[in-house]
Amino acid sequence: MYNRIIKFLGLILVFVLMWVPAHSQDEMTAIDNDMFLKPQRPVSVFQHDEHNETAEIEDCAQCHHLYEDGQLVEGESSEDMRCADCHEEKGIGKTPSLTQAFHLNCKMCHQEKKSGPVMCGECHVK
Template sequence: MTSKKELKFASILAIVLFITGITCYAAFPPPSPDEPVRLMFQNAAGKVLFTHAGHQDYDVSCLDCHHNIEDDEIYNCSECHEATGDESMPGRTDAFHAQCTGCHQDLGAGPVECNSCHAL
């Protein structure tokens, strides 16, 4: 059997190691990705969940979707595409549908039906 002194030492050691573990976890978090892993687009037709990982298996570059990269900075689509468009710039919905559905049709991969993307 263990003595009370050994049990007390083991308990204190366990507490110290636990606190050290929590401190190290908080002090050295894993690096965050350069781009968002998932994006949720909220709209009247139903939410659309976009994942970058699901698109990395295909031979597409960042410029295929992010056609506005300048000086290695990617801008938010909303900075150019308003909710409703005009002759000079398509609205967000039209731009997304043309970009996403058009690419899915061109590659023969990915959903093209409305409820395949607007599922949430």
């Protein structure tokens, strides 16, 4: 009887140990390019949480901004949306295209801070 319980608990432990690393790998490490029909470059590296921690960015809206009827909604963010929900393949008026939205957002800050990659191959790592 005891043997069975111990085996059973052992089995649970094995599952827990397998489950934990499998799930910590879910953390975002690159920007999915599934919204581009024919991607020309390898996906850009971007270790979301680690990046924002090292870069000391606290405001989610710095990247996940929210616009309604063309107006910026101050103090609110849009992390439940994808950039592609508002930025299309081609820019419309003041709304940059999806590629430009990423490039402006990422590169402008790196240039301003004089820190972080600005060369193609540093983000689009083969």
